[in-house]
Amino acid sequence: MSDFTHLDKDGNVRMVDITRKLPTLRIASAAGKIIMNNKTIDKISNGSIPKGDIFSTAKIAGIQAAKKTSEIIPMCHQLNLSHIDIEFDIGKDYIEIYSEVKTTQSTGVEMEALTAVSISALTIYDMCKAVDKNMIIKGIGLVEKKGGKSGHAVKYRPAVGIITMSDGVHAGKRDDISGNILELGLKNSGCNIKKRLILPDGSDKLKTILRNWIEEGIGLIITTGGTGLGPRDLTVPIVEDILESRLPGMEQAIHAYGRGNVKTATLSRLCAGKVNNSIIVCLPGSPSAVNDGLDVLLPTIFHSFHMMKGERH
Numbered sequence: 001m002s003d004f005t006h007l008d009k010d011g012n013v014r015m016v017d018i019t020r021k022l023p024t025l026r027i028a029s030a031a032g033k034i035i036m037n038n039k040t041i042d043k044i045s046n047g048s049i050p051k052g053d054i055f056s057t058a059k060i061a062g063i064q065a066a067k068k069t070s071e072i073i074p075m076c077h078q079l080n081l082s083h084i085d086i087e088f089d090i091g092k093d094y095i096e097i098y099s100e101v102k103t104t105q106s107t108g109v110e111m112e113a114l115t116a117v118s119i120s121a122l123t124i125y126d127m128c129k130a131v132d133k134n135m136i137i138k139g140i141g142l143v144e145k146k147g148g149k150s151g152h153a154v155k156y157r158p159a160v161g162i163i164t165m166s167d168g169v170h171a172g173k174r175d176d177i178s179g180n181i182l183e184l185g186l187k188n189s190g191c192n193i194k195k196r197l198i199l200p201d202g203s204d205k206l207k208t209i210l211r212n213w214i215e216e217g218i219g220l221i222i223t224t225g226g227t228g229l230g231p232r233d234l235t236v237p238i239v240e241d242i243l244e245s246r247l248p249g250m251e252q253a254i255h256a257y258g259r260g261n262v263k264t265a266t267l268s269r270l271c272a273g274k275v276n277n278s279i280i281v282c283l284p285g286s287p288s289a290v291n292d293g294l295d296v297l298l299p300t301i302f303h304s305f306h307m308m309k310g311e312r313h
Contacts, residue, residue: 015075021106022257022295026147029100030113032140034121038093040132045090051127055088058097058123062086065119066101066112076111079103084112086120097121098143110142154302158219158279160186161195163206165225165235166285170200178224178283178290185294186222189302194218201226202234207242214278219305221278222293225285227269235282236271243273243280247304250281250297258284258292265289277308 043049051057063084070076083102088095099116101109121137128135164170164179176198183193195213199206206223213221226235250272258265268289271282279301283293 013075015077016107018077018106023104023106024147025102025104026108026145027100027102028108028110028113028145029098029143030110030117030141031096031098031143032117032121033094033096033138034124035094035136035138036128036132037134040128040135041090041093041095043131044095044128049128050130054124054127057127058088058120059086061123062097062099062116062120066099066109066116069112069115073111073115077107079105079107079109079112081109081112084116086116095124097124108145108147110145114140114142154299154306156302156305157190157192158302158305159194159217160191161213161218161221162186162193162197163209163221163223164198164285165201165203165206165223166198167200167232169225170198177287178285181287181290182222182224182283182294185291185298186220189298191220201230201232202238206235206238210239210242210275210280214275219278220301221280223280223282224290227271227282227284229267229269233269236269239271239273239280239282242275243271244276245274247272247274247279250301254283254293254296257296258289261292262288265292274308277305279304 044054047053063086066084067081070078081101081103083100085100087098089098097117097120099113099120101113101116103109117140121140125135125137162179162182164176166174166176168174169176169179179196179198183196186193195218197209210221223235223239226233251270254270254272255265258268268284271280273280281293281297283290
């Protein structure tokens with residue numbers, strides 16, 4: 001039961017919370033078929049169906065249906081759709097229906113694409129039922145989905161190292177909640193956590209440890225803590241000193257997403273960059289900021305390792 005996102009832990013239906021999901025370009029296409037007598041196909045082709053223009057009416061119906069998907073399927077989210085297109089392919093005894101739907105919001109448009117095909121097919125059925133009593137609608141399904149977490153899906157997963165920078169955690173006065181969030185999130189994304197360490201704020205060991213981990217082949221190193229404005233918040237200047245190049249787009253994306261959730265995120269200093277074949281990302285120490293960082297980084301960051309190998313963007 002827990003595998004179904006529309007069910008809570010008690011098995012009750014719920015609407016999935018997409019508040020933390022990033023808005024991205026998302027595309028879905030679907031297809032279906034309506035089987036009919038070849039004489040009906042002939043009537044459609046020569047425009048002699050009594051109810052008029054089949055394809056224009058079915059296309060308008062499908063577009064309208066896609067826009068109203070959330071009104072007829074209870075747990076679908078309301079979405080602003082940026083594009084809907086429906087095409088038809090006439091066979092000897094069938095009409096194939098194709099839809100493509102796009103949005104730039106926080107969840108996919110599979111249901112909108114499927115609804116567009118379904119209602120287009122039903123509209124054709126309604127307009128032709130006077131001349132054909134044996135039509136069959138079949139094979140409605142998703143053809144392709146792009147965007148969201150699957151937008152840059154790659155199999156490669158780097159070895160990961162996690163460093164928590166905190167006087168309190170290092171002294172045993174606080175639990176390493178943020179480190180635990182990072183480990184769980186990265187493991188759930190298929191990563192192997194090779195190294196995990198807790199250091200006091202501003203530790204002079206940080207630079208040496210980072211260099212050693214990079215030499216050992218740790219591809220992704222994420223630190224949490226030491227990014228604020230206090231006198232011992234020194235993680236960012238230490239890491240900056242060893243970076244070959246910054247990744248400003250990554251920094252900006254994390255900052256922008258964090259600001260959308262917590263206004264004080266503007267006061268954190270972020271850092272992301274490349275050293276040899278490794279990437280280092282410095283996140284704030286709060287659990288909410290770490291969750292924000294993972295929302296932005298996963299799984300897109302894995303694509304960067306293919307880019308560093310000279311593969312296509």
